[in-house]
Amino acid sequence: MISKMKTGQVLKIGLELHCQLTNLQTKLFCDCLSNYRNSSPNENTCPICLGLPGTLPLLNKKAVEFASMICMAFNCNIPEKISFYRKNYFYPDLPKNYQITQYNSYELSSIGYEGAIEFVGESKSKTDTSADDQERSKVRIARVQLEEDPGKITYEEDKSAVNNYSLIDYNRAGVSLVEIVTEPDFSSPLAVRTFLKEIVNLFEYLGVTDPSLEGSVRCDVNVSLGGGKKVEIKNISSFKEVEKSIYYEITRQKTLIMHDIDVKSETRHWDEKRKVTVAARSKEEEEEYRYFPEPDIPRIILGSKFVSRVRATLPELPIERLKRYTDVYKISDHTAKILINDKRISDFFEESLRYYKSPIEISNWIVNELLTKINEKDRQGISDHNVRGLDFLSVLPSQVAEVAKLVEEKSLNRNIARDIFDKSIESGTSPLKIIENLEIEKISDEASIIKIIQDILNSQPQLIEQSKNNPNVINYVLGLIMKETRGRVNPQIAMKLIKESLEAN
């Protein structure tokens, strides 16, 4: 843990997130599909996204809406008007050799600025004592901007020096991308991880992107130590690698500082195979982007009307859901957080409530039973191919609702209920059906229970004597009954009858 290293050097981490608006029908400036992932190379292109001479960018208004939804979720200011800029640089994945983006140096151009977002933080587990990282943290957002994704280059070899050829696929070129730049407000790699997890979840809530698609959410990192120069890390392929790259970069910078070597302000690439960062371009090449306003897209007046219209369509956000779950449903903070931290789980919960409106009981079934099971299977799953993948696709919200209802309304014993739930999710049969088939009902006629008690006392007569000094005997007998009946008796009734039987003997 970095926070425990006690180096005295303040660690500052900032992020630059890129989120593809995969849920849009079409690209940012043309009618080609946003979903380029199923096309053969260069199939999902047109004169506009190929940058053919004479073509003009035609702004996708829906993309502006989606981007402003992201801004709202990050509590950013949305300006009255926005504009686009050209970022000029030569690279073969850019069909026009410039990227249409937004740029705030000369005017307020970007769709969002100066926001802040609290991230909920992971639920506190009993074993974790480093509470600092777990508290609600606030991250300031410098700006949110809308821009176009470049194409994709495939290299023959990993090392560019030995490449004989590289291939360019422009299917991705022109896909809407939202860039979110944070202030350097993270103080540990763990905080970054927690934040990223929640942000991805947030994107899902907003319905603007499908984070499960490879490359739909990407992240660059900048790291500075002890108020020193900022180092940017690019080329990080996954969120797991984000954390690793930060750890590496901290160690690298510390080593430099230890040897009195200055940390240079530079861009480094994350080498995933070797797990190191490697110096990329030099500063001079990097900074000369010759930004200027895109003349083909007139300034876009958003205005308060637009903002309030989009705000009205904004779905419920995780933080709002959390509040509803704890305040209205009275679900514990711990459970509520687990639910909302994954939109699929939260949606599953909401759906279950439609079958049986008992939030606490249902949330417990989901968090304590279903999720535990899924986690267990996940752990085995990798090595054991016979285990059927268990996920939300194979369990229906109605199954959870029925079990919860059986327990609460028909006072079904929890242990049995668990058995039934297991069977239900393994087989896909509804819990009610399973109960009907097994014909299990609670043994609640007293005569049958008294008979079982008598049988036990007959086989272990010493219990009668012991019960006079030891109150635990009652529980022991109850346990035996439960074992005998596989939990089908009502424990309250059984307890009463055991007492009566012991006293009567």
Next chain:
Amino acid sequence: MRSLYELPAFVVSRKIQDQEISAEEYISIIIERIKEVDSKVNSFTSLNFEGALTMSRAIDKKIKEGINTGLLTGIPVGIKDNISVQGLKNTCASRMLSEYVSPYDATVVSKIKEQGGIIIGKLNMDEFGMGTTSEYSSFGPVRNPWDLEYVAGGSSGGSAASVASLQIPLSLGSDTGGSIRCPSSFCSVIGIKPTYGSVSRSGLISYSNSLEQIGPIARTIYDLVPILNVISGEDPKDNTTVHKKYDYQLNTIDNLLTKKYKVGVLNEFIDDSEIEVARTSQKKVKQLEDYGCELEDTRIPLADYALASYYVIATAEASSNLSRYDNLRYGYEGSPEGYEWNSYFSESRSKFGDEVKLRILLGSYVLSAGYFGKYYAKAQTIRSMIKREFDILFNKYDILLLPTMPVLPFKLGEKISQPIEQYNLDVYTILANLAGLTAISIPAGLSEKGFPIGVQLIANAFDEQKLIDAAVILERAEGFEKWIPRI
């Protein structure tokens, strides 16, 4: 009897629709004329004779079937080689695009086709529209039909020269800083730069997006208006076009006499021009007065800064617009195979001509980090100040009058190595581009030695109708017909 190629387009189109002659006959005559004349003028970069004949037959068939064939029925239109025509080469007179064939039609081209117009070929120009003489072309210079040793003006030199030399009645040019009006003036044809946002630029290969517009060139205002009506209009393919009703009229003289337009005469510009240009401009002032216009002297105080502002903005935008040309995806013959891409970029980009390279360098410089405020931002400030000056002037005047060019056409090669002197020639035309206004160059007469002189009228944005009305007056006052070069 005059040959068909000498007649105005609207006259011939009427004959075709009345089945007096067929479109095919007319196109065949035009093809013969081009074959005869253009070897001298060098106004075409590529020809579409087969396509044009096929199209003319289709039109004849429609006419026989009684189907409406549109405002430009049977009329051959030449297209500047920076405007995309599907299936034709689109070279911008550059080696960089020597093999590029456009896979789509510019919006203006599809509109012309829809109205029965026939694309006859692509027209010569300064490379990527950068020039004032049409000498910077990979196809060689366009020659002035009035004297083949003289420049035709630029950058739409081919568009003006082909019309002036009676090869075709109509053409399209593009005007970034005078590129339609300058050659129109030098060749004695009528050419209009429409208001920014009134004609779609979709398919026009950008030189400087915020300044340029496509516009038509013709021999008479009566031919210019129909094609202007055809190409004007909001276009979903160009976000900078403006939604409006564009329906320009050719009013009768009686009607115009009642309009009594207020015309501001930019005297300083007239005085700064060559003496014959000045004298001819004054004659036009007189003629407008004769037809009931009220004339008054006026000036644009900030005009001195316009040229600097213009060249900063134009080159800045150009440096970015032209970065896409790297021959990775399209361009000239040759493939990137075997190259590392940085060296391929430098290799391919050496194909630009010197003037284009010069402007890319200039533009890259003014946009570079630390200079943006000093050059680009300042240029934009001047631009909006000039706009405001025009706003004030147009509160008072309907039309402003000034020469199109300060000089008469000059000899080929005379100014080719003096870029600054050439840039200075644009000083009267760039104003309308900077302010997004509409401006027209109208034939005004000939010099003693027989070189054309044009007069320029500028009107407020979307006030094309006023320019058209004034052109009708000036055409009536003197008639353009006598100013046809013998070639």
